[in-house]
Amino acid sequence: MHDIVFIRQNPGAFDAGLARRGLEPAADAILALDARRREAQTTLQTMQNRRNEASKAIGQAMGQGDKDKAEALKAEVADIKAQMPQWEEQDRQTGEELEATLATLPNLPASDVPDGADEDDNVEVSRWGTPRKFDFTPKEHADLGPALGMDFETGAKLSGARFTFLRGDMARLHRALAQFMLDTHTRANGYTECNPPVLVNDDAMYGTDKLPKFSEDSFRTTDDRWLIPTSEVSLTASVAGQILPDLAQPIRMTAHTLCFRSEAGAAGRDTRGFIRQHQFEKVELVSICAPQDSEAEHERMVRCAEGILEALDLPYRKLLLCTGDMGFGARKTYDLEVWLPGQDAYREISSCSNTGDFQARRMNARYRPEGSKKTEFVHTLNGSGLAVGRTLVAVLENYQQADGSVIVPSMLAPYMGGIERLEPQ
Incomplete structure (x- = not known):
């Protein structure tokens, strides 16, 4: 607002x-x-x-x-x-x-956000890692995955297009990635783990700028609740209507949840594979902070997301989004795009946004600076740390072998019970 x-x-x-x-x-x-x-x-x-x-x-x-x-x-x-x-x-x-x-009016862009019409005008800030050179033609995950337990047919039979049924070691690898992300963000990055509802009311969706403009992008239940498109909604709305004490340190929250999106505006995009699903999982990062801290907190949040990709040794690039590609509630956004050798392209895996006081005004979330009688609106930030399914896709494509197997990244060994590679069945 x-x-x-x-x-x-x-x-x-x-x-x-x-x-x-x-x-x-x-x-x-x-x-x-x-x-x-x-x-x-x-x-x-x-x-x-x-x-x-x-x-x-x-x-x-x-x-x-x-x-x-x-x-x-x-x-x-x-x-x-x-x-x-x-x-x-x-x-x-x-x-x-x-x-x-x-x-209905979007947030105003920060002064250092580049002008532009669409994703073609985004500015690449940096790259990390060197894409692996294969001595065979690498496959896309949609071709590689079915023999390893990524069952698209059963998902479609049960629920329709854009649903997937994961089996065996594939399901375990997916779970391992989420656990690794959560452990890293809580133990190393200072976020508090939360387990919020995935069904929320109108106020929570409105406060986080998902309503009224984007109602068609979300699923609504018959009793007028909403399936969250991201746990940003639940986490950020947890401070709605509150007057917080002095925010000497930002409040940092993380959660691993199911997320649901109708993908109403994505007809025909990524219909193959696990990239764009109606139901998916994400480890979300949310910060609530004082206005003077939000720019530094934004940079810190992006580094936390980058750290997951670097730990997994997945090459990526960092983009500063232009005005035409930035989300409705954001005043500034960085995207991280991971290298997918099967597609020979970088694809989005994380988006980290500073919304300033835009969401806080909608949900009336304030704080009282130390020594002041007046309250001020907090600043809110959110980012993917990371999208679990897309990270699974990146691991499959970057760690694939000529025989169709996939090596499990070494840092996931504690979560995999001794499983070192996924073997075709």
Whole structure:
């Protein structure tokens, strides 16, 4: 949600930020609604004050025996009461229109975010690792996986397209990756492990900017709950409506959960394989921090995600997303793309975003700085640390052997019970 005070004071800067997002100016329309609402609120306050004064004066007039004055005051109070509903309705209506308008506008990009129309304009920041040279033609995971326990046919039979049934050592490797990520983030990176609900209400989805704009991208239950598209929703919304004590240190949370996405806007993309599923698992990273700490916290979060890829010896590149490719709630986003030799391409495996106070305003999450009587909105950040299924894909393609087997990365040995490679069955 946007700060209406900022828009009042900086309408040009607000429209300039929207323009960088490819949107038309909106400040004039917003300020017109804001003016009508403030007019209603000011009028109501004036009327309430006068009603109270007149009501008090009625008693005084009656006590003095001045019935004519008392009757005149009663008529005035009655007239005020008769007029108030129309101003209350204007306050309610304009308030709802204003909130609805603001709720559909994306976050403004940070000053160092590059301008651009789409993913082709993202800026590569760095690369890590050297892609392995194969003495055979490497396969894509969709061709390699079925003999190793990645059962696409059964998944489709049970649930339809974009569902997969993992079996045997493949399922164990998937679990091992998630456990390795969680252990690293909690033991080495200072995140607190959480196990949040995967069903949430409208408020949680709205507060994390998933509603109303992206309702079609998520699954809704018959009792009006939502299956989370990411545990960012549950973790971030856990501080909704709170006034936190001084955030001398950021609150850092991580969770490994199921995630669900309808992929409404991805028709025809990645229909083969395990890249884009309706149901998948992700280890999420969320930070709640003071505004002055959010930029450093963003860089730290990205490094935590990078550390998982480096530990697994998976080559990757880091991108700074342009204004046209950045998510709705983000003010700045880094993507990590892992090298997939079967596709001969880098593919997204993590996205880490700083949303500033955009989500905090929607969910009314604040903190009280030390020594201050006033509260401020927190800053929220979220990132994948990592998408488990896509990491499994990267391991399969990068560690594949000519005979169709896949070597298990050595750092996963404690989680694999002595299994050193996946063998074709």
